[in-house]
Amino acid sequence: MRSSLSEADRHEGLHAxxxxxxxxxxxxxxxxxxxxxxENQS
Structure with missing residues (x-):
């Protein structure tokens, strides 16, 4: 369960x-x- 949750979180992060x-x-x-x-350069 934990691995699937982290996978979902990673997908959410990439989408964000x-x-x-x-x-x-x-x-x-x-x-x-x-x-x-x-901002990215600083």
């Missing part, structure tokens, strides 16, 4: 990460901001 990346790209396209890349 993908959503965050998509949101970052979307905000950059819409608002023309580069604050996301600036």
């Amino acid at each position: 990460l993908g959503m965050a990346v998509n949101n970052a790209r979307f905000s950059r396209i819409v608002f023309g901001t580069d604050h996301v890349t600036a």
